[in-house]
Amino acid sequence: MSLYQIFIEPWERHASAYWPILAMAFFVTAACGLVGNYLVLRRISLVGDAISHSVLPGIAIAFILTNSRSGPPMFIGALVAGVITTLIIEVLHSRTRIKQDAAIGITFSTMFAIGVILISLHGSHTDLDLDCVLFGKLDFLSSKEKIIMGLPGVALTMGMVALIVGCLIVLFYKELLVSSFDPNLAATIGISPRLVHYLLMCILSVVVVSAFTSVGAILVIAMLILPAATSYLLTDRLWVMMLFSLIHSFLSAIGGIHLAVAFKIPTAPATVVCGMIFFVAAWIFSPTHGLIRYWFRSRASVNGECIN
């Protein structure tokens, strides 16, 4: 593996595909990463995983009915599936002795199983098959999409989604902050934490569904959590954390493309691997919360005890 292959080749040989894929990858990771901040802080990261798995039957049914991967029907199908999942989890958790983790596990795996069965019964299809569920189709982006303003249509849509998510977060920054930090306080000052939670879940579903065709159902969780978790290790302020997660998204999108071209692997998992590398780097080297500092501190405290 030469440096040429990693750093230069993607620019030279794949120039026409480079920018659209980079734009798409960045929009996906940015939209996911922004929402992901709140998932991490509210300790519901795995709900993102659950939703991304459980919208699959909705997407599959919409696809089979309309035979296209285009927007609205898939959104509706996915949203219905997502709502059903949320309701089932709620019922299982509140009405039986099943704990929340098991309720989530049962529900999303069932929905996902239904989705996989539907897709495989429908026969192998170039647009929606099990490969798409696993790897996403980030690399096949530019082949047949209409180009608008130099970007393929799907990337533009994803960009819009990311922008809307960003705007919503800026607008409702205060509400999201207080209901994530102290839901009790939120309730007592008239901001219903339930309402905020469901709005967040709606945004999450929209993001997950729009990301589905690019990154599949399973890798979404990485796009959601890695940027937020990385920046959580680097700062103590919420808005800085969101800024850092955008930077993380951008860097891992670029890194992902170069890795993908160099190793001839799909871009989506490569982006995740790249994001993970950044996370590990932050984990080790973060000036405030990094491993190096952690070891240093714990050694210092051991020494302190000796003196005492």
Add this chain to the structure above:
Amino acid sequence: MSTEDIAVPALEIHDLTVSYQKRPVLYGVDVTVPAGSLVGVVGPNGAGKSTLIKSVMELVQFSDGWVKVFGEDLKNNISRVGYVPQRESVDWDFPVSVIDVVLMGCYGRLGLIRRPGKEEKEKAHAALKKVGLEAYAKRQIANLSGGQQQRVFLARALAQESDLYLMDEPFAGVDAATESAIVELLREIRDQGKTLIVVHHDLGSAREYFDMMLLLNMRVVAFGKTEEVFTGDLLQQTYGGRLTVLSEIAEKFAKEQS
């Protein structure tokens, strides 16, 4: 009950019954708190003290009874009530600074979307100053001691500028000096004509801190002026364990209801 000539009571709780996971925590609690009083809620562990104020804030569901705040349902008067939760109820690793937390007290008045402006920031700083934490405004909240964290919550409640305060163990994990400073602050708030209901676990100090006391043990054992209520007999009834028949039957009943 000895009420002054204040027409509308600050808080009226009528026959409140609350069960948690099929166990009764409160059973038929009936209390009317006059405005302008500093009330201590005392009782043994598991007596339902925290649950009582949480159900006033509608943070727990009750199976029976109702609550009125200044003669209205809570949702009509929610801006007049401030709640100080226990310290453990939030994640102190959350990426916010002390002043951010205090500013949250103003969020209720701001309504949707609007940002806290200069006025709110001044109020928040004033509240921080009152609890003696103005030097810590920019710190991340994990870097505070337990007592300081408790005072951040108090400052946040002050910034809320409510008429009725419900506080869940504000003295927990606080050193003696801070504790007396907090008591001073509570009295000051009371002297402004506001009402405070404070859950407290230490019977000894409760006597000197509060004007009125609510002795609670799943039911209201007594409620009234501290000197009237603080009798050996009533305290014995409060702390002498639950009434076995009552708790057995209440438990059975809570199970039947589910």
Add this chain to the structure above:
Amino acid sequence: MVPRIRTIIIFGVALLSVTVHEAAAARIGEIVETNPWDQIRRFITFSDRGLRLSLIGAILFGAVCGLLGSFIVVRKMALFGDAISHAVLPGVALGFLWSMSKDPVAILIGATLAGLAGSLLVGAIRRTTRIKQDAALGIVLASFFAIGLCLIRIIQNNEGASKITGLKSYLFGDVAVLDRYDVIIMGVVTISTVILFGLLYRPFLAISFDRQFAVSIGYPVRILEALFQMFLAFAIVISLQAVGVVLVSAMLITPAATAYLLVDRMHRMVWIAMGIGIVSAIIGVFLSFLGSNLPTGPFMVLSASSIFTMAYLFSPKYGRFTKWLRYRNRAKKVREENSLKSIYHVLERRGMESSGNRVLITDLSSHRKMSVTKIFKEIKNMERSGLINLEGNSVSLTDDGFEKARSVVRNHRLWELYLTNEANYASDHVHDDAEKVEHFLSEEEVSELESYLDYPQKDPHGKPIPGRASA
């Protein structure tokens, strides 16, 4: 203890001998015929030796998933199981890369190491940073899975697509690719897991229920937990080919959660979970056998979920439907007792409370502020249960009905008296509560109340408390 071990060993040896015997059989999957009836016949008659192999595989991993899943569910580690099952993927790929073939031993070792690395990493992230469990699981799950996908694609690029077909079954499961070595390994893992948990059942139970207690009585908790995680990784790995990485966690969670809805004791839960695991695995094999080229995993998961749904509705103790039935019966009892009580009240007001005395339905209606038709309907129902005699437009209580009415009124008034005298309630606040409690007091509770209150005659409002017929 000793007989249990013996049973387990006998069970294990029997299973192993069947496994080895069947392992000689050919693999299925070469079937071109897809007529469903024909397939069903083949399935039921077990005429296909390859099918028998996959069934044995299904039984083996169904059992081991149910066993480990029970502990996972009671320890609230369901999502941990999910994360680890995704994390084994790079290990599978590396194991494949090591031997450049689908060597089950290499894959087992690789996947187990990857799973353990994943769980260590989750622990390390949690210990050394402020990132919480959920995010740590998500990070490990997705990163490992992505690495696995990349490795698989790299292998595919280097070795060509033909080699990869064996690997593909690891993602969504294909029971048809199980060969003799796979099944032998499954047998060995299952038997050793069953033996291990048979021997160490009590320590594992103690850890699951109260970890600190287990530490305090000197169990080597850390070692046991490491052992548990190792066997969890084993269980996941042997299930991989049949269920697939993506869905294997469901086979851990769902059967165990189903058992959790059905029984209250851990050892029963384990047995039932194993049973459900086996049954759903077999149904999954059957369903995917009907069509051609269908992944097995989703069908297994779906059948496990169906069994779960049945338990959710009809579990004798915790089922929704059974609960609803109980609720309906209770509501009926309350309605009946209220009617009896109101007849008693009307009689009492006239000073003539005894059985046989008649009350007009219109009087009842004005007493209870309910419409005549509604009361009439209720009384009709009660006549059938022999509590009431209906004659024209008036009713009377039978002896049974009268006794019941007296006891309801007695309960009500005793409870009012108890609340006022002993529990510091105001006497004008006790009626509503007594209206509800009167229906739920048992015989013993009434005696307890009576003796506690020193066999009182009057309630707080001065009304007489009816005595007991026998007393």
